[in-house]
Amino acid sequence: xxxxxxxxxxxxxxxxxxxxxxxxxxxxxxxxxxxxxxxxxxxxxxxxxxxxxxxxxxxxxxxxxxxxxxxxxxxxxxxxxxxxxxxxxxxxxxxxxxxxxxxxxxxxxxxxxxxxxxxxxxxxxxxxxxxxxxxxxxxxxxxxxxxxxxxxxxxxxxxxxxxxxxxxxxxxxxxxxxxxxxxxxxxxxxxxxxxxxxxxxxxxxxxxxxxxxxxxxxxxxxxxxxxxxxxxxxxxxxxxxxxxxxxxxxxxxxxxxxxxxxxxxxxxxxxxxxxxxxxxxxxxxxxxxxxxxxxxxxxxxxxxxxxxxxxxxxxxxxxxxxxxxxxxxxxxxxxxxxxxxxxxxxxxxxxxxxxxxxxxxxxxxxxxxxxxxxxxxxxxxxxxxxxxxxxxxxxxxxxxxxxxxxxxxxxxxxxxxxxxxxxxxxxxxxxxxxxxxxxxxxxxxxxxxxxxxxxxxxxxxxxxxxxxxxxxxxxxxxxxxxxxxxxxxxxxxxxxxxxxxxxxxxxxxxxxxxxxxxxxxxxxxxxxxxxxxxxxxxxxxxxxxxxxxxxxxxxxxxxxxxxxxxxxxxxxxxxxxxxxxxxxxxxxxxxxxxxxxxxxxxxxxxxxxxxxxxxxxxxxxxxxxxxxxxxxxxxxxxxxxxxxxxxxxxx
Amino acid sequence: xxxxxxxxxxxxxxxxxxxxxxxxxxxxxxxxxxxxxxxxxxxxxxxxxxxxxxxxxxxxxxxxxxxxxxxxxxxxxxxxxxxxxxxxxxxxxxxxxxxxxxxxxxxxxxxxxxxxxxxxxxxxxxxxxxxxxxxxxxxxxxxxxxxxxxxxxxxxxxxxxxxxxxxxxxxxxxxxxxxxxxxxxxxxxxxxxxxxxxxxxxxxxxxxxxxxxxxxxxxxxxxxxxxxxxxxxxxxxxxxxxxxxxxxxxxxxxxxxxxxxxxxxxxxxxxxxxxxxxxxxxxxxxxxxxxxxxxxxxx
Numbered sequence: 001x002x003x004x005x006x007x008x009x010x011x012x013x014x015x016x017x018x019x020x021x022x023x024x025x026x027x028x029x030x031x032x033x034x035x036x037x038x039x040x041x042x043x044x045x046x047x048x049x050x051x052x053x054x055x056x057x058x059x060x061x062x063x064x065x066x067x068x069x070x071x072x073x074x075x076x077x078x079x080x081x082x083x084x085x086x087x088x089x090x091x092x093x094x095x096x097x098x099x100x101x102x103x104x105x106x107x108x109x110x111x112x113x114x115x116x117x118x119x120x121x122x123x124x125x126x127x128x129x130x131x132x133x134x135x136x137x138x139x140x141x142x143x144x145x146x147x148x149x150x151x152x153x154x155x156x157x158x159x160x161x162x163x164x165x166x167x168x169x170x171x172x173x174x175x176x177x178x179x180x181x182x183x184x185x186x187x188x189x190x191x192x193x194x195x196x197x198x199x200x201x202x203x204x205x206x207x208x209x210x211x212x213x214x215x216x217x218x219x220x221x222x223x224x225x226x227x228x229x230x231x232x233x234x235x236x237x238x239x240x241x242x243x244x245x246x247x248x249x250x251x252x253x254x255x256x257x258x259x260x261x262x263x264x265x266x267x268x269x270x271x272x273x274x275x276x277x278x279x280x281x282x283x284x285x286x287x288x289x290x291x292x293x294x295x296x297x298x299x300x301x302x303x304x305x306x307x308x309x310x311x312x313x314x315x316x317x318x319x320x321x322x323x324x325x326x327x328x329x330x331x332x333x334x335x336x337x338x339x340x341x342x343x344x345x346x347x348x349x350x351x352x353x354x355x356x357x358x359x360x361x362x363x364x365x366x367x368x369x370x371x372x373x374x375x376x377x378x379x380x381x382x383x384x385x386x387x388x389x390x391x392x393x394x395x396x397x398x399x400x401x402x403x404x405x406x407x408x409x410x411x412x413x414x415x416x417x418x419x420x421x422x423x424x425x426x427x428x429x430x431x432x433x434x435x436x437x438x439x440x441x442x443x444x445x446x447x448x449x450x451x452x453x454x455x456x457x458x459x460x461x462x463x464x465x466x467x468x469x470x471x472x473x474x475x476x477x478x479x480x481x482x483x484x485x486x487x488x489x490x491x492x493x494x495x496x497x498x499x500x501x502x503x504x505x506x507x508x509x510x511x512x513x514x515x516x517x518x519x520x521x522x523x524x525x526x527x528x529x530x531x532x533x534x535x536x537x538x539x540x541x542x543x544x545x546x547x548x549x550x551x552x553x554x555x556x557x558x559x560x561x562x563x564x565x566x567x568x569x570x571x572x573x574x575x576x577x578x579x580x581x582x583x584x585x586x587x588x589x590x591x592x593x594x595x596x597x598x599x600x601x602x603x604x605x606x607x608x609x610x611x612x613x614x615x616x617x618x619x620x621x622x623x624x625x626x627x628x629x630x631x632x633x634x635x636x637x638x639x640x641x642x643x644x645x646x647x648x649x650x651x
Numbered sequence: 652x653x654x655x656x657x658x659x660x661x662x663x664x665x666x667x668x669x670x671x672x673x674x675x676x677x678x679x680x681x682x683x684x685x686x687x688x689x690x691x692x693x694x695x696x697x698x699x700x701x702x703x704x705x706x707x708x709x710x711x712x713x714x715x716x717x718x719x720x721x722x723x724x725x726x727x728x729x730x731x732x733x734x735x736x737x738x739x740x741x742x743x744x745x746x747x748x749x750x751x752x753x754x755x756x757x758x759x760x761x762x763x764x765x766x767x768x769x770x771x772x773x774x775x776x777x778x779x780x781x782x783x784x785x786x787x788x789x790x791x792x793x794x795x796x797x798x799x800x801x802x803x804x805x806x807x808x809x810x811x812x813x814x815x816x817x818x819x820x821x822x823x824x825x826x827x828x829x830x831x832x833x834x835x836x837x838x839x840x841x842x843x844x845x846x847x848x849x850x851x852x853x854x855x856x857x858x859x860x861x862x863x864x865x866x867x868x869x870x871x872x873x874x875x876x877x878x879x880x881x882x883x884x885x886x887x888x889x890x891x892x893x894x895x896x897x898x899x900x901x902x903x904x905x906x907x908x909x910x911x912x913x914x915x916x917x918x919x920x921x922x923x924x925x926x927x928x929x930x931x932x933x934x935x936x937x938x939x940x941x942x943x944x945x946x947x948x949x950x
């Protein structure tokens with residue numbers, strides 16, 4: 001037999017059926033098991049339909065169910081399952097023996113890549129095909145099949161699968177170690193989000209106003225699973241009985257991510273063609289990636305372990321004031337970074353002998369990096385502290401003052417108030433040196449300095465959000481000095497519109513009931529809910545709220561006292577309970593707003609007396625005591641009570 | 652023909668191959684020998700397309716083998732650490748190989764069933780090391796490769812099976828013109844089958860010749876000199892090693908037996924005899940100059 005006969009030159013192949021089948025046959029317990037679990041749901045539905053316990057299922061319910069699965073379950077499931085499929089098909093890269101066999105085979109890497117990727121996609125999609133196929137059969141059999149919903153769901157599944165298979169494949173190319181692959185995958189999904197949180201948190205230690213654990217959201221697109229859950233949802237509207245508008249919102253976002261997934265697959269293919277087989281067992285598969293890995297781990301370690309060191313070893317023992325000290329922080333970041341640097345070096349070298357002289361330049365880089373990071377953040381190079389949006393950038397702004405139980409004030413469409421808040425914000429920023437240095441002296445200032453915790457939230461026209469939080473002390477002297485933030489906040493509360501909004505529930509909210517508290521006079525506390533009192537009739541709720549609004553319109557609502565001098569008022573107040581629907585209109589959130597009564601609010605007090613919640617005698621004694629307190633000048637300290645509370649009803 | 656031209660391969664700064672070059676002529680058995688860490692397995696991984704060289708060329712029939720399915724289809728290899736899927740049987744692996752190698756010969760596979768006497772349905776991982784080696788031969792030789800590359804091929808096989816395997820390979824060489832490149836430490840066995848030998852050390856190929864040339868160009872001389880008249884041999888006689896037991900002096904000298912005998916005869920020995928060297932002896936004495944001599948250590 002001659003060789004010319006038996007080894008005919010073969011055409012170039014992009015797919016190898018043997019390898020594809022081998023993958024599927026080797027890992028059938030994975031996709032088979034998941035398919036089996038998935039098939040239980042249609043089976044349950046089938047049994048429920050046969051037993052007539054599922055009720056009547058119509059097209060709308062089927063569509064809503066499919067969409068809820070698409071938006072809530074599919075992204076999370078594909079995120080978790082894709083990495084298993086990719087680990088299965090690319091597992092040979094992480095073992096010198098197996099990579100030897102696969103790369104000896106007479107196929108090129110393009111063929112291996114395409115075959116492996118198709119096998120991973122097949123393994124990822126088979127469970128959906130099984131579950132979805134059974135569901136569709138049942139839907140067809142019982143007459144509630146909805147083709148549009150099915151097609152949309154198929155698209156959502158395909159898009160999510162492409163994205164996460166692409167991302168996981170890229171991670172598989174970058175490492176040569178099985179255990180590192182899922183770590184890379186998690187990092188790639190959450191790194192941008194995590195880094196933004198960590199750097200903002202560091203900035204919070206040095207700068208006033210920067211929230212502790214909140215990013216701008218501008219980099220959230222780099223964390224696909226986070227962005228998908230923020231953008232992809234089910235929209236349900238029920239304009240009339242029996243009429244439902246149900247659609248998937250944000251499917252285009254997932255489609256864009258699917259395109260990104262394809263781009264990642266292309267990048268993975270290029271990387272695979274360049275990958276050396278001898279990288280099997282290495283933490284990172286490419287030489288150029290090593291410094292990125294080494295210093296990336298050092299940075300992460302500095303921002304986590306370094307911060308922990310500061311919180312444990314410096315803040316409770318040596319720090320003065322609320323703001324961090326740059327030098328100790330830099331030292332702690334350096335120590336944290338050093339731990340990460342050597343840990344990464346050990347992983348890269350697969351040895352614990354990494355502490356030699358050769359590592360000293362790297363240690364120097366970590367030290368310089370820690371110092372530079374601390375310096376950049378502490379002197380606010382990026383202007384986070386001074387960042388005040390321009391008026392034409394703002395879509396809406398709201399203020400919550402936890403100090404004197406005020407807000408939220410949403411002033412989307414009131415330019416005067418927006419200007420007032422911007423002026424207040426500027427005054428706070430201008431006074432930042434004072435704020436940073438001010439520490440109340442309780443011996444000298446007892447009863448003269450009052451704490452306010454302000455939350456300013458700007459919704460900007462570009463869709464982003466800017467949040468600032470200020471822990472401020474207000475003093476009488478500065479309240480009386482024009483141009484200080486103290487005086488501007490006091491002036492803000494004097495605005496009639498703000499005073500009216502103190503007794504008004506937000507636009508779009510539904511008033512549920514009103515709690516009435518009257519603990520004045522020593523005759524025992526009164527607590528009544530209008531819904532309980534009127535046994536479900538909301539007439540009384542409406543009457544009290546109308547009286548409040550009337551008081552607001554007549555200018556009877558007193559301005560908030562930023563120095564919190566009227567403690568007696570606390571003993572007579574109302575809690576307005578209201579709810580808002582979430583954006584899908586399928587669940588609602590309860591909130592409450594506290595309104596402290598003042599003698600000037602005559603309409604409200606009369607309504608309460610008329611409805612029998614309080615007696616004339618109670619009100620008279622309350623007024624007398626208030627007058628007496630005003631005369632004697634009794635004051636209390638501004639304690640922190642949450643004015644705005646939100647609850648989510650069960651179910 | 653397989654050609655390796657000035658191949659360099661470094662791993663984290665260590666040069667596993669440092670300008671290695673070999674030429675494996677078609678239709679013969681080429682023995683690649685060298686001490687541990689010489690670079691034999693690395694060169695084999697290059698030949699099978701696993702490794703990409705940092706520089707240099709690996710050519711099979713004049714074309715680079717890396718990422719060249721057409722050329723790789725001509726090659727089958729049994730590495731020292733042959734891989735099989737975790738739960739695979741010989742039959743499973745046969746289906747796998749058959750899907751990749753266009754020349755896979757099913758009839759041959761069936762014939763080998765009697766030769767190797769292994770169960771096709773037993774998972775390979777349950778087999779002994781020697782049985783796994785047999786399975787590797789069974790499958791690899793069923794691929795009907797034009798180039799058969801073997802790294803420590805008979806390691807773990809019993810003597811009968813060793814002979815059987817060598818016999819099968821030699822019949823492929825003689826009947827089908829198969830080219831075999833074999834790396835082994837068992838020089839006595841290589842000596843019986845190789846027609847060409849390359850000796851490697853520290854990533855380089857020290858010498859590469861036909862075994863006949865090699866054995867003809869180095870000779871062992873045993874001489875007896877008159878008492879007190881042991882001559883100082885001239886430098887033109889390239890003596891690689893000398894030792895004596897009593898009055899019998901043994902010299903390993905580079906050169907043909909005839910030339911060396913003539914030159915040494917001029918010193919008037921009482922007795923002079925030229926003996927052929929085994930491959931193992933050639934290996935030891937050639938590498939002695941490369942700081943790889945057997946150290947006479949007393950423990």
